[in-house]
Amino acid sequence: MPSTIRSVPSGDFHPPDEAYRYSFFRSIEAAGHDWDKAAPVHDLFLQRDYLSVLESNPPIGMRFGYLVFYRENLPIGVAVCQIKYFKGDDNIQDLGSTGKGPCFFSSLASWLKRRVAGIVAADVLICGNMLLTGPHGFYFDYQRIATARSIDLLEKALVDVLSKMERQGVKMPVILIKDVLPEPQTQGKAFMEKGFVEFDIQPNMVLDLPFKTFEEYLGAMSTKYRTRVKRALKKADGLVKKELTLADIQRELPRMYALYREIANNAGFNMVDLNEDYLLALKRDLPEHFRIFAYYSDGRLLAFYTTIQNGDELEAHFLGYDKEHNHDLQLYLNILYDIVRIGISSGSHQIIFARTALEIKSSVGATSHDLFCYLRNQNSFANRFTGTMLDYLKPVEHWQARHPFKAED
DSSP, X not given: OOOOOOOOOOEEEOOSSTTEEEEEESSHHHHHHHHHXXXXXXXXXXXXXXXXXXXXXXXXXXXXXXXXXXXXXXXXEEEEEEEEEEEHHHHBOOSOSSOOOSSHHHHHHHHHHHHHHHHOEEEEEEESOTTSOSSOSEEEOTTTSOHHHHHHHHHHHHHHHHHXXXXXXXXXXXXXXXXXXXXXXXXXXXXXXXTOEEEOOSOEEEEEOOOSSHHHHHHTBOHHHHHHHHHHHHHTTTOEEEEOOHHXXXXXXXXXXXXXXXXXXXXXXXXXXXXXXXXXXXXXXXXXXXXEEEEEETTEEEEEEEEEEETTEEEEEEEEEOHHHHHHHTHHHHHHHHHHHHHHHTTOSEEEEESSOHHHHHHTTOEEEOOEEEEEESSHHHHTTHHHHHHXXXXXXXXXXXXOBOOOO
């Protein structure tokens, strides 16, 4: 069972280099103006407005912490901590029920995967955001601190958080650093030098938007894919599409949550059970950034999708759709095309489509971008087997990249 986290007071930590220190807070409001001074203005997901919504409407079983880093009392960095109980056979959905496969070795692999997942259970300290794809876990002002020093400071702070919580009766044997960009390479190297195991799950699917109109986007496609777009749009001709108001969301929330659960329950790997009020709170508290759209047929909600404007990036956030009607109405493909429309009309430079459904996202023009995670078991003996454990547990999606745009001369 997950640990019950009692109140852990905030406090300052002083690493050996007294020029630097860090403070730990149990709420984003407690982090206050120092957080605001250090958080990047270009990333909504590291700003207090968004983090307050998430903290007030947390995924089931998720708890939070926040680190502010200082150099000679000047805030120079921040990190988001999420604490989540992970049990392998609950969070991984594709383990199979019998272990039977086409040959002995595949049967053995399936059996081992289920058995290993069944014994992996622990509270995990995550530096990052499990609701997003991308580098939204920590940020430093690299004009005031070197990259390698920042990773050293972050690692010490996370270890101190574990120790502080363990004294309060909360034991977390694992640290996960989520979604680190491959550049600068010094970050990944610094984590591995500290005993972290590097791994990737699935790439982030990103669509660049050099197009001024949706028609220009279509014109850049080969005939095959342009025909596919028109065919998908035609199948959705009978749907009523609308952007939802706050009152609409309040009315439709039970149906939307059921559609979201239908998709989430079939994901290969799912560590987040969304709070039912999270989307409503985003619309209420961040209306200038958050939008939600729905498809109706004969007055019944068949699909919805959400977007968050993060500077010049459009984030494709949570969605749900009626799987029974997905094929005949091409619901998911229409959602992707409509998000492209929104991205172009909003003047965004990129759309972040995130992980999962890699092949169909590539068919609308998104390309894969690697992100790396770093995991360390605090028990040095157990950490020797972390790489092997990850190989057993991480889901593998076999997919073929599609290339919808005409080749440049």
